[in-house]
Amino acid sequence: MTEILWHGRGGQGAFTAARLLGAAFALKCDESYALAFPSFGPERRGAPIRAFTKLDNKPIGNRSEVERADFSIFLDDTLFSNAAFGELKDGGKILLNTKKSVDDERVITLDADKIAAEILKLPITNTIMLGAFAAVFDRISLDDIENAIRLNMPEKLHAKNIAAVKKAAEEVNP
Amino acid sequence: MAKMFLSGNEAFAYGIRLARPQVISAYPITPQTIVVEKLSEMVEDGSLKSEFIHVESEHSALSCAIGASSVGARAFTATSSQGLLYMAECLTYASGGRFPIVMMNANRSTALPWNIYGDQRDSLSQIDCGWIQAYAENAQEALDLALMSYYIAEHKAVSTPFMANLDGFVLTHTYEVVDVPTAEQADAFLPKFETENKLDLNNPRNLAFSAGPEHNTAFKYKEHIGLLNAKKAVDEAEEKFTEIFGRRYTGLTESYRTEDADYILITLGSIAGLVRETVDRLRKQGKKVGLLRIRYMRPFPNEEIAEAVKNAKAAAVLEKDISFGNEGTVYTNVNSALHKSNVNVPTSNYIGGLGGKNISADDIEKIFDELSEERAKVQFIGIGGDGK
Numbered sequence: 001m002t003e004i005l006w007h008g009r010g011g012q013g014a015f016t017a018a019r020l021l022g023a024a025f026a027l028k029c030d031e032s033y034a035l036a037f038p039s040f041g042p043e044r045r046g047a048p049i050r051a052f053t054k055l056d057n058k059p060i061g062n063r064s065e066v067e068r069a070d071f072s073i074f075l076d077d078t079l080f081s082n083a084a085f086g087e088l089k090d091g092g093k094i095l096l097n098t099k100k101s102v103d104d105e106r107v108i109t110l111d112a113d114k115i116a117a118e119i120l121k122l123p124i125t126n127t128i129m130l131g132a133f134a135a136v137f138d139r140i141s142l143d144d145i146e147n148a149i150r151l152n153m154p155e156k157l158h159a160k161n162i163a164a165v166k167k168a169a170e171e172v173n174p
Numbered sequence: 175m176a177k178m179f180l181s182g183n184e185a186f187a188y189g190i191r192l193a194r195p196q197v198i199s200a201y202p203i204t205p206q207t208i209v210v211e212k213l214s215e216m217v218e219d220g221s222l223k224s225e226f227i228h229v230e231s232e233h234s235a236l237s238c239a240i241g242a243s244s245v246g247a248r249a250f251t252a253t254s255s256q257g258l259l260y261m262a263e264c265l266t267y268a269s270g271g272r273f274p275i276v277m278m279n280a281n282r283s284t285a286l287p288w289n290i291y292g293d294q295r296d297s298l299s300q301i302d303c304g305w306i307q308a309y310a311e312n313a314q315e316a317l318d319l320a321l322m323s324y325y326i327a328e329h330k331a332v333s334t335p336f337m338a339n340l341d342g343f344v345l346t347h348t349y350e351v352v353d354v355p356t357a358e359q360a361d362a363f364l365p366k367f368e369t370e371n372k373l374d375l376n377n378p379r380n381l382a383f384s385a386g387p388e389h390n391t392a393f394k395y396k397e398h399i400g401l402l403n404a405k406k407a408v409d410e411a412e413e414k415f416t417e418i419f420g421r422r423y424t425g426l427t428e429s430y431r432t433e434d435a436d437y438i439l440i441t442l443g444s445i446a447g448l449v450r451e452t453v454d455r456l457r458k459q460g461k462k463v464g465l466l467r468i469r470y471m472r473p474f475p476n477e478e479i480a481e482a483v484k485n486a487k488a489a490a491v492l493e494k495d496i497s498f499g500n501e502g503t504v505y506t507n508v509n510s511a512l513h514k515s516n517v518n519v520p521t522s523n524y525i526g527g528l529g530g531k532n533i534s535a536d537d538i539e540k541i542f543d544e545l546s547e548e549r550a551k552v553q554f555i556g557i558g559g560d561g562k
Contacts, residue, residue, distance in 0.1 A: 019179070019349050022179055022349055022350075023179035023349070026177075026179055026350070026351035027177055027178075027179060027351065032351075033350070033351060034179070034349075034350065034351065035348055035349065035350050036179075036348070036349040036350075037343075037344075037347055037348040037349065038347070040205075040291065040343040040347060040530070041290070041291075042290075059312075059447075060350075060447070061446075061447025061448045061449075061450050061451040062447065062448045062451060062535060063344045063345075063348055063444055063445075063447065063448065064448070064532050064533075064534060064535075065532065148179075151179075152179070
């Protein structure tokens with residue numbers, strides 16, 4: 001099972017990204033299964049939230065929160081600290097939206113805010129970080145992500161988000 | 175059929191749309207809100223032709239459903255926690271009146287302390303109110319139960335309301351892949367609701383009447399028989415369901431690797447998924463363990479439980495519920511089932527997941543380990559705080 005831990009602030013769309021990823025993976029063939037859920041509770045704009053995606057080739061019975069992740073994805077670098085490494089499995093990776101550079105081979109950085117400003121004209125980075133994830137995770141393709149966006153987002157958002165996803169994937173994996 | 179990525183609440187709403195209730199009356203409460211919102215969207219966009227009635231309370235929501243059912247309409251409502259307790263007065267009106275209403279309950283803790291998270295204290299406290307009670311494990315089963323619930327509730331030999339329970343948040347708010355049947359398939363499965371138990375100008379009759387000491391027992395006896403008959407109706411519904419949709423269900427319980435098991439964990443609802451995975455892991459280590467999932471708490475699977483447990487060395491009941499001053503309600507029922515069949519297997523009771531507390535794979539593995547030892551009969555998992 002591949003476990004993904006999403007970090008964002010209320011309003012940044014971390015759970016939407018978790019759900020899009022689950023849909024992209026689970027709907028591609030009969031042998032793929034996914035669970036996606038947010039940290040449950042009252043939601044407040046700006047407050048830290050977590051969301052979770054679990055991917056496997058068999059039904060997933062464990063509905064508990066992810067404790068140690070294969071991938072930990074930060075939509076907002078103010079939420080990132082060294083504590084993040086304690087929540088990673090051995091060999092796990094962190095995808096971090098930041099303008100800074102981080103000197104650790106486990107961390108992949110991307111200036112998602114810049115792509116968001118250029119393409120979406122909004123400071124929303126959830127689908128951009130999803131594109132970055134698709135670039136580093138070989139069991140999901142950009143086509144799978146594009147399909148999930150078309151099926152699960154309002155039509156007026158399709159073109160810009162698909163363009164942003166592609167741009168992110170190019171930057172991470174040129 | 176179409177594969178979709180849905181939450182438990184959404185999956186249940188899709189199932190209800192396929193069942194075409196003529197009246198939906200509901201009052202929103204976390205974590206049930208989304209099923210009601212989704213159905214109101216379906217009514218608004220025309221994909222579900224139903225009278226959607228916004229009421230001012232849960233008491234009114236069920237009263238309204240009873241009124242609709244009393245003129246022969248298929249009725250739906252949904253609630254959770256304090257909402258279920260607030261409508262408790264009406265629960266026995268629906269069951270005693272033999273109105274086959276379907277209600278989804280999003281299992282949530284009961285106050286105080288106030289808490290929005292999932293446990294099964296709400297529905298299990300209402301076990302004696304005369305409703306059929308089913309517990310879904312995942313979103314697919316939730317959708318399928320929504321469809322089957324009307325078949326079972328409206329069955330001529332049953333005519334009893336149906337409460338479908340989904341664990342709050344871990345099932346209602348978790349997204350997973352679900353096969354959504356077509357309307358044609360659903361129509362082939364579910365007959366139109368036809369009943370003589372309705373107000374009809376051409377066939378006047380008395381409904382929802384008084385019955386004094388002389389006749390009261392006869393009505394209560396018939397109500398009891400109706401609920402017992404639901405067992406056969408469940409089998410009939412599931413057989414027809416498999417013919418049309420392909421998916422198979424196993425009646426009032428589901429046994430998993432219990433045939434040769436020394437130690438069996440009995441539970442209900444969405445935690446069964448994690449127990450099944452734990453059983454597989456322990457089996458690989460050579461431990462003979464199994465899972466018995468209770469799918470229906472009413473009618474209660476007395477024979478199925480005795481049959482599954484009779485050759486085991488010990489069994490435990492894991493439930494998200496406590497009947498204060500005694501033990502878990504499921505445990506009481508399970509022990510009664512074993513006693514009546516002269517099954518003398520030691521049992522113990524684990525109370526966990528209260529107020530949404532996580533039950534981990536380690537917790538479940540520990541239960542299996544402890545089953546081989548002498549332990550306190552009733553114990554709580556992960557109490558925390560000052561309770562240690």
